[in-house]
Amino acid sequence: MPAKNFKYKKSEYVRPSVQLSHVDLDLKIYDDRVVGRERLLLKPIKDISTVELDVQDLEIGDINLVDPEGMEIPLIWLYIKKENSLRIVLPREFKTSEEIVLEINAVCRPTDNILEGLYFDTTPPGAPPQIMSQCQQWGFQRIMPTVDDCTAKCTWKTRLEASNRYTHLISNGDVLRETNPDGVPVPLPDDPSRMAITYLNSIPMPPYLFIAAAGTWDVLADSVTTDLGREIRLEYLVPPGKIESAHIPMQITKDCVLWQSRHLSYEYERECYRTICMEKSNFGGMENAGNTTIITEAALIDDWTVDARLVYAHSVIIHEYEHNHCGGDVTMETPFDMWLNEAYTVTVERDYVREKFGFELIRLSEIDSIRAPLNGPLAMEEGGKTGRIVREGFNHPDDVVDGVTYVKAPEVLGMLRSLIGDEKYEKAISLYFTRYNGGNADTEDFLNCFRETADIDLNSFLHEWLFTAGYPELRGTYSYSPDKRRLVVAVSQLRHGRGRYFTIPFRISGVDAGGRVMESVNKLLVLDSEYSEFVFEDVPFEPEFLDWNSGEAFYGTFTDEIATRETLVKTVKFSPFIIGRVEAMRTLRDIAMKNMMDDLAPPSEFVKLFREILDDASLPDGIKASLLTISDEMLDRSFLPFTAERNAAARKLSSVVAKTCNEQLLDVFERVTVAPENEELASAIPRRSLCDVVSKLLAAAAGEREVEALVQYFEEGAAISDKLYAASAVNSTDSVIRHEIMNKLRDICKDHVAAYGGYLRVLASSPHNDVFEAITSEEKSADFRIEHPSHSRSLYGGMAVNNAQLWTTRGIDWAGETLLRLADINEYTALNVVSAFTFVLKMNEPLRSLVVDMLAELKRRVSAVRTPSLYSRISQILGN
Numbered sequence: 001m002p003a004k005n006f007k008y009k010k011s012e013y014v015r016p017s018v019q020l021s022h023v024d025l026d027l028k029i030y031d032d033r034v035v036g037r038e039r040l041l042l043k044p045i046k047d048i049s050t051v052e053l054d055v056q057d058l059e060i061g062d063i064n065l066v067d068p069e070g071m072e073i074p075l076i077w078l079y080i081k082k083e084n085s086l087r088i089v090l091p092r093e094f095k096t097s098e099e100i101v102l103e104i105n106a107v108c109r110p111t112d113n114i115l116e117g118l119y120f121d122t123t124p125p126g127a128p129p130q131i132m133s134q135c136q137q138w139g140f141q142r143i144m145p146t147v148d149d150c151t152a153k154c155t156w157k158t159r160l161e162a163s164n165r166y167t168h169l170i171s172n173g174d175v176l177r178e179t180n181p182d183g184v185p186v187p188l189p190d191d192p193s194r195m196a197i198t199y200l201n202s203i204p205m206p207p208y209l210f211i212a213a214a215g216t217w218d219v220l221a222d223s224v225t226t227d228l229g230r231e232i233r234l235e236y237l238v239p240p241g242k243i244e245s246a247h248i249p250m251q252i253t254k255d256c257v258l259w260q261s262r263h264l265s266y267e268y269e270r271e272c273y274r275t276i277c278m279e280k281s282n283f284g285g286m287e288n289a290g291n292t293t294i295i296t297e298a299a300l301i302d303d304w305t306v307d308a309r310l311v312y313a314h315s316v317i318i319h320e321y322e323h324n325h326c327g328g329d330v331t332m333e334t335p336f337d338m339w340l341n342e343a344y345t346v347t348v349e350r351d352y353v354r355e356k357f358g359f360e361l362i363r364l365s366e367i368d369s370i371r372a373p374l375n376g377p378l379a380m381e382e383g384g385k386t387g388r389i390v391r392e393g394f395n396h397p398d399d400v401v402d403g404v405t406y407v408k409a410p411e412v413l414g415m416l417r418s419l420i421g422d423e424k425y426e427k428a429i430s431l432y433f434t435r436y437n438g439g440n441a442d443t444e445d446f447l448n449c450f451r452e453t454a455d456i457d458l459n460s461f462l463h464e465w466l467f468t469a470g471y472p473e474l475r476g477t478y479s480y481s482p483d484k485r486r487l488v489v490a491v492s493q494l495r496h497g498r499g500r501y502f503t504i505p506f507r508i509s510g511v512d513a514g515g516r517v518m519e520s521v522n523k524l525l526v527l528d529s530e531y532s533e534f535v536f537e538d539v540p541f542e543p544e545f546l547d548w549n550s551g552e553a554f555y556g557t558f559t560d561e562i563a564t565r566e567t568l569v570k571t572v573k574f575s576p577f578i579i580g581r582v583e584a585m586r587t588l589r590d591i592a593m594k595n596m597m598d599d600l601a602p603p604s605e606f607v608k609l610f611r612e613i614l615d616d617a618s619l620p621d622g623i624k625a626s627l628l629t630i631s632d633e634m635l636d637r638s639f640l641p642f643t644a645e646r647n648a649a650a651r652k653l654s655s656v657v658a659k660t661c662n663e664q665l666l667d668v669f670e671r672v673t674v675a676p677e678n679e680e681l682a683s684a685i686p687r688r689s690l691c692d693v694v695s696k697l698l699a700a701a702a703g704e705r706e707v708e709a710l711v712q713y714f715e716e717g718a719a720i721s722d723k724l725y726a727a728s729a730v731n732s733t734d735s736v737i738r739h740e741i742m743n744k745l746r747d748i749c750k751d752h753v754a755a756y757g758g759y760l761r762v763l764a765s766s767p768h769n770d771v772f773e774a775i776t777s778e779e780k781s782a783d784f785r786i787e788h789p790s791h792s793r794s795l796y797g798g799m800a801v802n803n804a805q806l807w808t809t810r811g812i813d814w815a816g817e818t819l820l821r822l823a824d825i826n827e828y829t830a831l832n833v834v835s836a837f838t839f840v841l842k843m844n845e846p847l848r849s850l851v852v853d854m855l856a857e858l859k860r861r862v863s864a865v866r867t868p869s870l871y872s873r874i875s876q877i878l879g880n
């Protein structure tokens with residue numbers, strides 16, 4: 001996207017003309033509004049006679065200048081709504097040496113669906129309205145006028161006043177003991193129905209990390225002492241009655257604190273680290289300097305937590321905790337530098353969850369997220385959305401919260417780590433955190449730490465990967481000469497996106513007939529041109545096959561040009577590189593999928609191999625699940641636009657394979673659906689993922705015995721994920737029992753936000769055409785709330801990947817109507833749904849015209865002002 005199309009451009013970013021040094025804030029919370037008064041201490045960076053503050057959707061009251069004697073001088077101001085700007089006229093020019101004290105009154109009105117600034121979260125039964133805040137990036141300006149900039153790091157004194165029916169009033173910092181000696185809110189002397197609490201935050205903090213919350217929670221309190229003897233109080237604030245569900249996450253939090261301190265020598269500076277459950281958020285969590293908010297469905301772990309959320313809970317807890325360090329201690333300079341905050345934090349998160357759940361399984365899910373057809377960064381780039389990590393601009397700061405920032409950027413950081421080695425990487429990171437501790441740092445500051453530490457020139461690596469869009473399409477081949485005992489490996493790169501060739505660290509390993517890595521062929525190479533040959537000398541015999549960098553950081557695509565079906569089968573069977581095995585199986589699956597599209601039988605070796613994998617007792621469950629997965633995703637990205645065709649092929653292939661192996665499938669199913677006693681989470685999750693894969697195949701076989709086995713699994717499976725996998729499989733068959741199973745599933749799930757989300761996804765994934773009636777009926781039920789991001793994300797996001805029904809006339813009509821309704825309620829979810837249509841212009845007719853008409857009509861009806869990101873996304877998809 002050309003830079004001129006952005007509302008906010010990096011080239012136009014200017015540092016504010018005032019530096020905020022302290023905020024003295026008073027927020028009076030009522031059921032329908034929050035009345036705010038603040039004193040801002042500002043230092044002019046240049047001589048000024050007006051102050052410009054950021055403000056959005058506030059009712060502005062009196063604004064005064066407070067002179068050194070405490071006298072208040074009323075000021076004239078102008079609120080330019082279109083620019084979200086408040087221009088305050090000072091009575092005279094102020095010099096850089098002076099301090100300006102402004103007192104500002106304003107009122108904000110929280111809503112149910114604008115999840116920025118202060119908003120209404122889900123209120124527990126009988127409690128006063130639950131108020132939550134989300135300030136990143138520009139949410140604070142929806143609470144009070146401010147300098148809403150990452151560099152506005154200042155100290156804070158915050159008083160919150162609200163009804164005494166709340167259990168908690170939360171903000172950043174420590175409780176001021178003069179006003180609140182017991183550390184809790186005290187009743188107002190003149191109105192005992194209300195109470196107040198004041199927090200002092202003496203560690204400078206930018207407005208995007210601010211939190212104000214008034215809510216009703218139960219608390220699980222604990223503490224952890226690091227190896228250095230530092231004691232940190234831990235609080236976990238959960239919905240009333242949910243304390244039991246906080247015990248496991250509390251253990252994870254403790255483990256994270258210790259892990260961080262041992263692995264990264266990071267010590268948390270505040271007395272208390274608080275985790276707060278929130279229900280409604282477009283994101284999984286938000287750091288808020290010592291007051292992490294996490295969506296309830298990931299923050300609580302109990303019988304209703306689905307497996308994907310169990311892993312995610314570990315990720316989000318470590319992620320948000322790390323942000324105290326990366327983000328809090330060292331803060332990005334502008335939203336354009338957010339990539340580095342997230343790239344580093346995600347890298348830490350990946351290291352942690354790999355340790356907890358095993359490297360291979362987590363790495364496979366990372367690879368999946370690179371390739372994800374809807375919102376993966378490769379798909380975004382192929383769909384014409386920019387893939388530049390350091391952005392030139394955006395329409396809304398949330399636009400930066402995407403696959404490029406959270407998936408591509410950490411992958412690039414991973415390649416940088418491979419390139420310079422672990423030791424230099426850690427040195428550079430430690431230099432960064434030492435040098436900028438307490439301040440701000442931008443992209444160049446971050447990169448300079450690497451440039452200074454590495455002993456190679458990094459400029460070309462950094463330039464192509466960070467400042468241009470695109471990715472390399474690699475192809476590899478080799479030749480072996482027995483006379484010269486020489487292996488020549490040739491790798492070429494086709495560059496997608498404009499620029500020079502990428503610099504790519506790439507490990508090549510030869511594998512012998514015994515499945516061992518050959519010492520003579522095992523090296524990290526660096527490819528930095530269109531074509532390179534790498535010579536390995538003294539190689540005693542030809543490798544059976546090569547492993548091409550599997551398991552290492554890499555962003556792009558790779559094709560093994562010398563692979564034959566025979567060598568791929570060998571790779572699947574005995575490569576010592578587990579990820580290489582899965583990739584080889586996926587390549588074979590691609591061949592089978594293409595056969596299906598051409599109405600041919602799948603290659604016989606694919607079916608044979610499938611049976612062998614089913615029987616192989618040595619394979620861990622999670623890896624077996626990955627090897628046996630048949631889905632409509634393909635490695636060959638030229639098939640990306642042909643979603644309906646891929647889906648039909650995958651269903652056909654599943655059915656052929658399942659019918660051939662049904663006895664074996666039933667045998668495996670009988671064994672794998674039984675949970676061993678005292679099973680650890682790290683074994684239960686991969687075991688159940690195998691149950692899921694086998695369930696889908698049994699459903700594809702669609703015989704009576706298979707349905708019976710699935711129904712039994714539904715009835716007897718102990719975990720909520722068992723129920724969801726079983727119901728999803730039954731619901732995809734033609735059996736009449738599917739409605740009954742779905743009703744039972746609904747009853748089990750409806751009262752638990754995580755489980756209900758799981759149910760909605762199962763409902764939306766049905767391949768039957770009654771899925772539309774099912775969605776409509778769910779929308780009308782008392783349990784479903786369209787403004788609840790988890791509800792809408794699950795139901796509509798689920799339907800957006802239902803490739804069996806979305807690509808029908810009804811499916812496309814459904815999308816048009818739903819997107820229109822959703823646009824003004826939750827633009828973020830609408831963006832997710834509209835991604836399904838990214839490749840419309842490359843689709844076959846008649847689908848292409850149907851979708852283009854739907855999107856063109858939608859573009860006419862959505863507002864470019866209220867929903868700029870959605871509007872520009874539709875324009876971009878339509879190529880206009």
Ligand SMILES: [Zn+2]
Pocket residue numbers: 319323341342345
């Ligand atoms: Zn983050």
